[in-house]
Amino acid sequence: MIPYGKQQLDAADLAAVQEVLQSNWLTQGPKVPEFEQAIAIQCQAQFAVAVNSATSALHIACLALDVGPGDIVWTSPNSFVASANCALYCGAQVDFVDIDLANGNICCEALTAKLIHAKQTNTLPKVLIPVHFAGQSCDMAAIAALAKEYGFTVLEDASHAIGASYLNQPVGICAYADICVFSFHPVKIITSGEGGIATTNNPKLARKMQLLRSHGITAEPDELTEPSHGVWYYQQQSLGYNYRMTDIQAALAISQLTKLPRFVAERHQLAKWYDNAFAGNPHISPLQQQTYAYSSYHLYVVRLTNLSKTQHKDCIHFLRQQGIIGHLHYIPIYLQPYYKQLGFAAGHCPRAEQYYQQAVTLPLYPGLTTSEQQSVVDALQRFLEEKQ
Incomplete structure (x- = not known):
């Protein structure tokens, strides 16, 4: 995996x-x-x-x-x-x-x-x-x-x-x-x-x-x-x-x-590779990097903009079936059962909920190989093509 x-x-x-x-x-x-x-x-x-x-x-x-x-x-x-x-x-x-x-x-x-x-x-x-x-x-x-x-x-x-x-x-x-x-x-x-x-x-x-x-x-x-x-x-x-x-x-x-600068630099290289691989695909939107910030790239997240809620869930399951731990960061905190007990309900932060229905976290860490990244890209694009 x-x-x-x-x-x-x-x-x-x-x-x-x-x-x-x-x-x-x-x-x-x-x-x-x-x-x-x-x-x-x-x-x-x-x-x-x-x-x-x-x-x-x-x-x-x-x-x-x-x-x-x-x-x-x-x-x-x-x-x-x-x-x-x-x-x-x-x-x-x-x-x-x-x-x-x-x-x-x-x-x-x-x-x-x-x-x-x-x-x-x-x-x-x-x-x-x-x-x-x-x-x-x-x-x-x-x-x-x-x-x-x-x-x-x-x-x-x-x-x-x-x-x-x-x-x-x-x-x-x-x-x-x-x-x-x-x-x-x-x-x-x-x-x-x-x-x-x-x-x-x-x-x-x-x-x-x-x-x-x-x-x-x-x-x-x-x-x-x-x-x-x-x-x-x-x-x-x-x-x-x-x-x-x-x-x-x-x-x-x-x-x-002591290895922090190298780790962050490698994360940037991996993120840039993903960005290039997804360029031109209208249905995959990587998170935008702002000019005022230099990210440490803890996560690489894409938004899949043409999927239903069910298809979004199916996408993460599909990736895992292919040996890829796709993940989600995050479920809006206030939608957790404990916070619902405090009085929060759906609709409190509409954009956070829209993000939740679209976001997928893809593998990103020092040591991730190009062939592994290619496997991630191929699997994600294959899923999207099947859903068209």
């Missing part, structure tokens, strides 16, 4: 993990701070806080931004459920902003219209979580301008976008957001097995997230509420969580990070 995505590990990655396994520090050792520093340098951000998943990073980022009961958080419906769940974890309400069909990201025109209405009804969001879908940055300058005008905070969900850039600056620099979150799941650009990280330029937010990832506990002398009782003394000052990344994970991520 040709998967839609997978990790690429080499001898250096294995050696990095083995070194930690043979050391005295499997967790809470030197590798996590080393990884945080490497990510901060990569993203040109002042701080990076590593955790055990991007979901955990989103959660503690929301908490650091004081999201809680009575607050409203908006995000994209075209994402994994974690982009919305993180706000629910904090007791906030969630709503969704429709997308741009051309690229799958939040539509700034839809966002503007929704903000105007929300201001009139006193339902403005406290935080907006734009999602850099498939590795391509949202238009963050436009979003930041709206944030200033309407008084909300921006938390970037860049789970797909390590190695991407916006206006020639690395995603994660936090020039237009307070916090930015990345994922290191095995199908992402680089992996730590499981893992995530949050970047920020705000020292108070960084420290809040550091405490929240480890039970809300501190042993720092200047943070204690009374003099230390001994070298063993610590205090829990808030309700935190065990969201720590291990040194094993961090070691793998450090090794993987």
